[in-house]
Amino acid sequence: MTDAAVLLxxxxxxxxxxxxxxxxxxxxxxxxxxxxxxxxxxxxxxxTRFDDFFARVDITEAVAAARLxxxxxxxxxxxxxYRSPGQRTRYEYxxxxxxxxxxxxxxxxxxxxxxxxxxxxxxxxxxRHTECxxxxxxxVRCGEGxxxxxxxxxxxxxxxxxx
Amino acid sequence: MTDAAVLLxxxxxxxxxxxxxxxxxxxxxxxxxxxxxxxxxxxxxxxTRFDDFFARVDITEAVAAARLxxxxxxxxxxxxxYRSPGQRTRYEYxxxxxxxxxxxxxxxxxxxxxxxxxxxxxxxxxxRHTECxxxxxxxVRCGEGxxxxxxxxxxxxxxxxxx
DNA sequence: ATGCTGACTATGGCAAACACAAGCTAGAAT
DNA sequence: ATTCTAGCTTGTGTTTGCCATAGTCAGCAT
Numbered sequence: 001m002t003d004a005a006v007l008l009x010x011x012x013x014x015x016x017x018x019x020x021x022x023x024x025x026x027x028x029x030x031x032x033x034x035x036x037x038x039x040x041x042x043x044x045x046x047x048t049r050f051d052d053f054f055a056r057v058d059i060t061e062a063v064a065a066a067r068l069x070x071x072x073x074x075x076x077x078x079x080x081x082y083r084s085p086g087q088r089t090r091y092e093y094x095x096x097x098x099x100x101x102x103x104x105x106x107x108x109x110x111x112x113x114x115x116x117x118x119x120x121x122x123x124x125x126x127x128r129h130t131e132c133x134x135x136x137x138x139x140v141r142c143g144e145g146x147x148x149x150x151x152x153x154x155x156x157x158x159x160x161x162x163x
Numbered sequence: 164m165t166d167a168a169v170l171l172x173x174x175x176x177x178x179x180x181x182x183x184x185x186x187x188x189x190x191x192x193x194x195x196x197x198x199x200x201x202x203x204x205x206x207x208x209x210x211t212r213f214d215d216f217f218a219r220v221d222i223t224e225a226v227a228a229a230r231l232x233x234x235x236x237x238x239x240x241x242x243x244x245y246r247s248p249g250q251r252t253r254y255e256y257x258x259x260x261x262x263x264x265x266x267x268x269x270x271x272x273x274x275x276x277x278x279x280x281x282x283x284x285x286x287x288x289x290x291r292h293t294e295c296x297x298x299x300x301x302x303v304r305c306g307e308g309x310x311x312x313x314x315x316x317x318x319x320x321x322x323x324x325x326x
Numbered sequence: 327a328t329g330c331t332g333a334c335t336a337t338g339g340c341a342a343a344c345a346c347a348a349g350c351t352a353g354a355a356t
Numbered sequence: 357a358t359t360c361t362a363g364c365t366t367g368t369g370t371t372t373g374c375c376a377t378a379g380t381c382a383g384c385a386t
Contacts, residue, residue, distance in 0.1 A: 003258060004209035006293055014209065018219055023276030023286045024204050024269060025197070030280060032200075033373070034191045041187050044313060046167035046177065050333050056181055060375055065334060075279075088383050090332070095166055095313075098279050103313055104301045105275060106187060108268035113186030116238075116261050117193060122321055123186045130169055130315045134306035138267045141304075143297035150207060150258075150266055152293045158285055196343070213363050223345055228364060251353045253362070328386085335380070343372075350365070356358080 008156040030074045031102065035059050035067045041106055043077060043099060048092035068093055076102065108138045171319040193237045194265065198222050198230045203269055206240060206262060211255035231256060239265065271301045 011017060019025075031037060038057045047053055054064035071077045076099035079091045107127070114123035127136040140148045174180060182188075194200060201220045210216055217227035234240045239262035246252045270290070277286035290299040303311045 003263065005207050007208065011288065014215070014219075018221065019201075019204070019208075019287075020221070021281075021287050022201075022204070023274075023281050024200060024272045025276070026280040027272040027276030028197045028200060032197050034188070034195050035373080037187060037191060037195075038182075038185075041182070041185070044168050044316075045170065045182075045318070051331095052177070056177075058181065058183070060377095061334070062336085062376095063374060066373090088332090100166065100313055101278065102271075102275055104303055105268055105271035107303055108265075108271050108301070109187045109190040111186075112265055112268060113188070113190030115264065117189040118184075118186050122324070124182075124184050124321060125174065125318050126321050128317045128319065129305035129307070129309055129311050130317045131309065132305060132307045133317075134309075136303060136305045136311050136316060138271070139302050139304050140267055140270055140299060141302050142292035142295060142299045144292070144295045146292055146295065146297075148292050148299050150263055153207075153299060154291045154293045154296075155208070155288050156291065158287060158289050161285070198343080223347095224364070225346090225366085226344060229343090251362090330385080331383095333381085336378080338376090340375080341373090343370100345370075346368085348365100348367080351363085353361095355360075 003151055005150055005153040005155050008154055010157060011155055027105075030070075031076070031105075033067070035063050036071060037106060037109065039064070039067050039071065040076065040099065040102055041110075043093065043095050044103065044106065048094055049090075050093075053093070071099070075099075104138050107136075111137055166314055168313055168316040168318050171317055173320060174318060190268075193233075194239070194268075196230070198226050199234060200269060200272065202227070202230050202234060203239065203262065203265055204273075206256065206258050207266060207269065211257055212253075213256075216256070234262070238262075267301050270299075274300055 007014065031040065035057065039053055042053055042056055047056060050064065050068070053068065054061050057064070068077065072079050072093065075096055077093040078096050080094055081089050082092050083089050110123070128134060129136055142148050170177065194203065198220065202216055205216055205219055210219060213227065213231070216231065217224050220227070231240065235242050235256065238259055240256040241259050242254045243257055244252050245255055291297060292299055305311050
């Protein structure tokens with residue numbers, strides 16, 4: 001038996017269904033580009049201003065403008081006015097709840113890239129918990145706190161909600 | 164103070180560095196396309212054969228062939244021969260360790276898409292732990308087992324390895 | 327009034343991702 | 357020998373992501 005998730009109910013006959021309306025596909029419609037992911041990374045690093053985004057992500061202004069608009073339209077970032085003393089009003093891009101919720105994905109990419117694609121397996125930066133200094137990583141867990149490997153992952157149809 | 168990770172050491176001056184050689188970018192070089200992510204999803208569902216991949220991911224044969232080659236070249240999948248009784252030898256694509264390690268990313272996208280982009284917030288399938296039936300999700304944790312929110316995430320330069 | 331700075335917008339072009347359609351190939355079945 | 361099928365390959369055209377360069381605009385400083 002090859003290693004895979006466990007398909008339950010009507011899903012067990014794989015030829016009888018297709019993963020249209022898949023949440024993964026929907027997510028990729030919003031954050032499926034390289035520049036979107038890297039802009040979110042920058043937001044996590046604390047970047048809020050237009051010029052910082054395009055300089056630090058190393059993309060052109062046009063791409064930064066397009067992506068920032070898409071991400072604010074989609075609700076991952078919010079454009080909010082601020083005024084430095086004696087300056088005119090400007091706008092900064094701040095993370096929303098929805099944007100913060102994407103953190104596991106971006107951190108997951110970080111971890112995977114660090115382990116499998118970085119030269120010598122050594123990433124340029126490391127991640128730790130401020131409270132206890134232990135290294136941080138992304139884990140698949142269940143509500144009981146167990147770590148869940150792929151072979152113990154059960155996929156079942158969402159029951160219909162009746163009214 | 165806006166909500167962001169804590170940058171330590173020489174990273175604290177954000178104008179003094181740029182995230183080139185970022186593991187996130189490297190990861191996206193390999194799995195940065197929609198079709199790559201969706202093919203990995205299918206592999207987690209247990210799909211192994213060419214025809215199943217392109218039919219179930221709803222991409223063309225050409226795209227499936229290109230992506231499968233890239234993913235095997237990159238080491239996330241392995242092409243291995245098999246023979247059904249009285250059939251000629253065929254090839255199937257099976258997950259490697261490297262491919263399985265990407266699971267948190269794909270599951271993270273699933274969870275984010277389900278929560279934020281699915282109609283009515285209801286995904287078509289749900290994920291549970293086979294051992295205890297508790298719902299499964301992706302979490303950012305430290306070695307001590309604490310859940311780590313963005314504001315408690317410390318980013319510091321990797322110390323140089325001397326020899 | 328002129329320039330500067332932060333935040334964009336516009337134009338043009340290239341390459342990658344993808345779609346659609348057709349063709350090819352190895353070997354088992356007939 | 358011919359057909360069938362799984363597993364691709366090739367050809368053509370469109371769309372999207374991105375780059376590079378240049379231009380705009382608002383307001384503060386000079």
